[in-house]
Each structure stands twice: as structure tokens, then as C-alpha cells.
Amino acid sequence: MFENRLVIGDDTPSQEYTAQSDGRARGLIPRDYTAFPQGMYNAAPAWDIASLPLVPWDEIPDRIAHMTETKTRLLDIVEPLDPLDQDGQGYCWFYSGTAAIQCLRMRNNQPNVKLSAHSGAWVIKGGRDQGGWGAQGLDFQRDRGVIPVSLWPEKSMDGNRYNTAANWEVAKEYRVTEGFVDLAVPQYDRQLNVQQIISCYLNRIPVISDFNWWGHSVCGLWMYDIYKNKAKNDPNRYAANEILNSWAKTWGQNGRGILKDSKAFPNSACAPRATWGN
Amino acid sequence: MIWLAICLSLCAELKVDTVYSKLSTTTTVDRQLVLADGTLCGSPETIKDERIVDKDGKVVGFKLNSDRDLSDENNTLVKIFSETCEPTKVSTGVYTVTKQGTHTIKAIVLAQNPLSWDETVFTITVGQPEPPTPGPQPPNPPSPGEAPIEGEGFRVLFVAESGEQLPPTVEDSFYSKLITDYLNSNCIKVDGQPEFRRFDPDTQFTNPQHRFAKAMARPRTSLPWLIISNGKSGYEGPFPTTVEATLALLKQYKEMN
Numbered sequence: 001m002f003e004n005r006l007v008i009g010d011d012t013p014s015q016e017y018t019a020q021s022d023g024r025a026r027g028l029i030p031r032d033y034t035a036f037p038q039g040m041y042n043a044a045p046a047w048d049i050a051s052l053p054l055v056p057w058d059e060i061p062d063r064i065a066h067m068t069e070t071k072t073r074l075l076d077i078v079e080p081l082d083p084l085d086q087d088g089q090g091y092c093w094f095y096s097g098t099a100a101i102q103c104l105r106m107r108n109n110q111p112n113v114k115l116s117a118h119s120g121a122w123v124i125k126g127g128r129d130q131g132g133w134g135a136q137g138l139d140f141q142r143d144r145g146v147i148p149v150s151l152w153p154e155k156s157m158d159g160n161r162y163n164t165a166a167n168w169e170v171a172k173e174y175r176v177t178e179g180f181v182d183l184a185v186p187q188y189d190r191q192l193n194v195q196q197i198i199s200c201y202l203n204r205i206p207v208i209s210d211f212n213w214w215g216h217s218v219c220g221l222w223m224y225d226i227y228k229n230k231a232k233n234d235p236n237r238y239a240a241n242e243i244l245n246s247w248a249k250t251w252g253q254n255g256r257g258i259l260k261d262s263k264a265f266p267n268s269a270c271a272p273r274a275t276w277g278n
Numbered sequence: 279m280i281w282l283a284i285c286l287s288l289c290a291e292l293k294v295d296t297v298y299s300k301l302s303t304t305t306t307v308d309r310q311l312v313l314a315d316g317t318l319c320g321s322p323e324t325i326k327d328e329r330i331v332d333k334d335g336k337v338v339g340f341k342l343n344s345d346r347d348l349s350d351e352n353n354t355l356v357k358i359f360s361e362t363c364e365p366t367k368v369s370t371g372v373y374t375v376t377k378q379g380t381h382t383i384k385a386i387v388l389a390q391n392p393l394s395w396d397e398t399v400f401t402i403t404v405g406q407p408e409p410p411t412p413g414p415q416p417p418n419p420p421s422p423g424e425a426p427i428e429g430e431g432f433r434v435l436f437v438a439e440s441g442e443q444l445p446p447t448v449e450d451s452f453y454s455k456l457i458t459d460y461l462n463s464n465c466i467k468v469d470g471q472p473e474f475r476r477f478d479p480d481t482q483f484t485n486p487q488h489r490f491a492k493a494m495a496r497p498r499t500s501l502p503w504l505i506i507s508n509g510k511s512g513y514e515g516p517f518p519t520t521v522e523a524t525l526a527l528l529k530q531y532k533e534m535n
Contacts, residue, residue, distance in 0.1 A: 052441035053397070066446075072453035107457070111471040172484050203441055274440050274478040278488050 001226060002240070006252035009260035024218040027090025029131040031268040033185050041139045044182040044270060049081045051179060051275065055199045057233035063202050064225045074204040075222040075242055078103045084117060084256025085248035088155050089129045092217045093123035093138035093210070095246035097272070098146050099219035100206040101174060103244070115174055117246070119147035119166045122159040127147045134208035134217045135270040139179055142272070145171035161262055176272035183269040188267065194235035198223055207265035209243065211259070218243040220266070220271070239264040292387055292396035310392050318326040325457060338404045342371040344387050378405040424528040426496060426514050427507035431466030431530050433473040437492050438502035440478040448517040448522040451524040454477065460525060464532055506531045
């Protein structure tokens with residue numbers, strides 16, 4: 001199924017996927033749910049079933065098959081999107097959300113504007129090279145947006161020069177709307193967490209996914225129905241998560257790869273539903 | 279051997295025959311001559327009238343044909359399910375439905391000793407068949423000379439809730455590569471970007487005067503919603519039910535340009 005694809009599974013030695021990173025920075029600090037519980041962000045209530053219904057388990061395999069056949073997955077829609085490159089700083093947690101914004105904009109057929117994820121991460125960390133988690137970045141992106149690379153050059157740490165009110169005024173164009181979703185905590189309810197992730201994917205919503213085993217945050221695009229002999233409501237049936245990384249085009253296939261088996265499931269996840277217009 | 283017997287039992291046949299196309303209900307009436315002052319004249323005459331109260335086709339019955347003995351209620355259980363009607367049992371294995379419309383019904387016959395069952399799903403129509411689902415509603419035309427999206431040229435806007443499953447007939451059009459490619463090739467471009475968007479109805483705009491912000495503010499009667507503008511006129515309404523029909527509608531307005 002994944003011929004000629006980069007797949008990182010339970011049987012992939014850590015030296016191998018470390019080597020694949022080619023020394024690029026990551027930067028995830030695992031979210032401490034006791035200090036930062038689900039629903040703590042003002043604009044991100046815990047999953048609101050009224051505004052984003054869960055797809056019933058029974059329907060999931062058929063919908064995966066249909067969207068795969070018709071090539072209408074988010075994965076297909078964002079195929080032309082170039083991956084970002086965070087190299088230099090441990091800002092993966094802001095890059096994952098920035099990639100999600102770019103995916104949503106491409107889904108909407110909005111102009112494909114390359115965004116500088118260093119801009120928001122630099123501001124949050126006061127110019128320091130520090131880690132964080134995806135929801136931390138997404139909360140800022142909802143509030144202030146991301147500055148385009150035309151105004152804040154890619155990977156630049158020169159915030160004293162580019163961190164201006166005028167640039168942040170432009171960044172408002174690149175915000176996510178109110179009400180992003182903070183997914184269930186997998187350590188408490190993994191089945192619900194996976195159902196939420198798949199519901200997002202089936203609605204073409206990217207999922208900002210933090211993986212503690214990897215120390216890395218990336219943008220999730222799709223889960224495959226790979227173990228069809230398992231029950232429809234068994235999360236392990238869908239244990240192949242295609243992600244968009246922030247390690248440039250040279251990682252995987254155009255920056256995409258597949259996390260498999262127990263590595264498929266993020267330890268923390270949140271999802272922006274929509275972006276601002278224009 | 280026992281397993282084979284169970285398998286054979288599980289594979290017993292359950293068929294359904296439609297047994298009625300009409301139900302006649304008769305009534306009796308009394309005829310009595312009454313004078314103007316209220317005096318009764320002669321004896322009342324009872325008339326058995328064969329008048330049909332329910333017209334043909336307004337009641338449909340069905341009969342379960344099973345290898346099992348449906349009359350043996352101690353050993354056999356019949357369950358009838360439908361989300362749209364409530365079949366009424368008339369006699370053993372025979373049921374009627376009076377609610378007008380087309381109904382999908384599931385019949386299950388369960389037997390014990392050994393536990394086994396048969397089931398079947400079938401459809402019946404009571405009354406006139408429902409008219410075919412109408413295609414897209416007639417276009418909701420803007421006023422003559424009014425384009426629903428400001429500006430010259432061919433522009434298109436798709437609107438749907440981002441967090442809800444689209445109706446299957448619309449979903450294929452909404453994200454169809456064929457349609458996307460057509461729109462990206464044919465819509466007018468602003469700063470190199472084709473003027474075609476897919477938006478959530480709650481999308482916010484930093485510039486409320488933006489043409490797509492104005493188009494989003496126009497009244498809608500349902501979701502998902504399609505707006506096509508060719509600069510002179512356009513279409514505002516539901517999506518057609520197939521990719522081909524949606525593409526044809528887009529081309530129709532593009533060619534009017």
C-alpha cells in the first residue's frame with residue numbers, strides 16, 4: 001500500500017528516523033494536560049459535537065474508500081502545496097499550525113501565500129529558540145495570524161526588524177477563525193481521540209498533531225484504512241497517519257510521510273476549522 | 279454435522295409478497311323518510327353500501343413467506359422494522375401499511391432451538407409513487423443586470439459548513455478535481471489567483487467590502503449554496519445533484535459571459 005513512501009512504524013529503528021531528520025530541529029514540549037487541560041483555550045472549547053459532529057464508526061471505512069476513489073481528500077487537494085522548512089530553530093509547534101492554515105487556504109482556493117512561521121514563534125518566545133506544543137501555536141494564530149515570508153523572511157530570527165505593528169496588521173489576513181477544536185486527550189480516551197481525528201480528516205480539516213515519541217509537532221492530513229480485518233471502531237484499524245512535515249521537500253515525498261502503528265496516534269491534537277476570507 | 283445443520287438453518291429462505299394493492303372498507307346506512315314536521319313515515323330501511331371508503335392503492339399489504347412456522351409464536355418471533363411507517367399485523371405473517379409514501383421495511387424471523395434467523399429488506403409504495411426528487415431548484419436569479427459577485431468576469435463561490443458532512447450528491451461536486459480544474463482555468467484571475475472560493479458560512483473578512491465578503495452576505499435559503507457570476511448575471515441556489523450537472527451549469531453561465 002505504501003510502496004515508495006517514507007513510512008515510520010513500530011519496527012523502524014529510532015536511529016533510522018533520526019537519520020531521516022538529517023539533523024533538523026524539532027521542538028515539541030509535551031503538553032501537560034494537568035496544567036493546560038483540554039478546553040483551556042478561550043477560543044477552543046472541548047469538542048463541540050453540535051458544530052462538528054463525530055462521524056459514526058460504521059460509516060468511516062466507506063467514506064475513506066469513497067474519498068480515496070474520488071481523490072477528494074485534503075491530502076489530494078493540497079498536493080501542490082510546498083512543505084515549510086523550520087530548519088534552525090525548535091519551532092515545529094508553530095510550523096504545524098502554519099502548515100494547517102496553508103492547507104485550509106488551499107482547500108478554500110485562496111491565494112497560496114507562503115507564511116513565515118518563525119514570526120509567531122519568535123514573538124511567543126520573546127526571540128528565544130524554545131519549544132512548545134501545537135495548541136499553543138494555534139491559539140496565537142487564531143488571535144494574531146502569521147506574517148507572510150514576503151514581510152518576515154523565512155527562518156529569520158531578526159524579530160527586532162520584522163516584528164512591527166504594520167506586519168501584524170497584514171498577518172490578520174492569515175488567522176484561523178474562532179472556535180478551533182481541542183481534541184480529546186488520548187491518554188484518557190484514545191478511541192474518542194481517534195474518532196475525532198478521523199472526523200476532521202473526513203471533513204478535510206487538518207489536524208495539528210504532537211508526537212511525544214518524536215519530540216515533534218506536524219500537520220496531519222489523512223488516516224488510511226489499512227487493517228480492514230479489525231473492527232470498524234478499533235482505532236488500530238486506521239493506524240497509518242499521513243503527515244505534512246516542516247523539514248522541506250527533501251524529507252519523505254515532498255515533505256510528506258506516513259506514521260504507522262502505535263506511532264500513528266498523536267499525544268495531543270487540535271484542529272483549525274476555517275481561515276479568514278479574502 | 280450440527281454446525282452444518284445450523285448453517286442450513288441460518289440460510290433458510292425468507293421472501294415477501296405484496297398481497298394487496300387496495301383495501302375496501304364498506305359501510306351500512308339507514309334510509310328513513312321524515313316529514314317536514316319531523317314525523318317518521320314507514321319503517322327504516324337498512325342499506326348495505328359497497329361504497330369504498332379507502333381508494334385503490336392507499337393501503338398495501340405484504341405477506342412473509344418463510345420456511346419457518348410463523349404461527350408457532352412460542353418458537354418463532356417475527357420482528358418488523360421501518361423508520362418511516364408502522365406496519366399493522368393483520369394475520370399470521372400478513373401486515374398492512376397505510377401511510378402514504380415509499381417505505382423501506384426490514385423483516386426478521388427469529389427461531390429458537392436452535393437459535394437461527396432470516397432477514398430481508400424490501401421496499402413498498404403506498405399511494406402514488408413519490409415524484410422523482412427535483413433537481414436543483416430553479417435559479418434564484420439576481421435582478422436583471424445584477425451579478426451576484428461584484429466585478430466583470432466569471433467568478434464562483436461554494437458555501438458549506440466546514441464541520442458537517444456534505445450531502446453525498448454535493449460532496450463530489452464541491453471537491454471535484456474536474457470542477458476545480460475547470461474553475462481554475464476559466465475564472466478571472468486577480469493577482470494570478472482564479473476567483474473561485476470555497477467558504478464556510480461563518481467565514482470572517484478583514485475587508486467587508488471585498489467582493490466575496492459581499493457575496494457571502496447575500497441571502498441564502500439553504501446550505502450548501504452555489505453562487506455563479508459572469509459579471510452580468512448569475513445563479514444563486516442549491517447545487518445540482520451530480521458533478522456533470524454542476525459542470526454543465528457552470529459552463530452555461532460561463533458561456534453567457
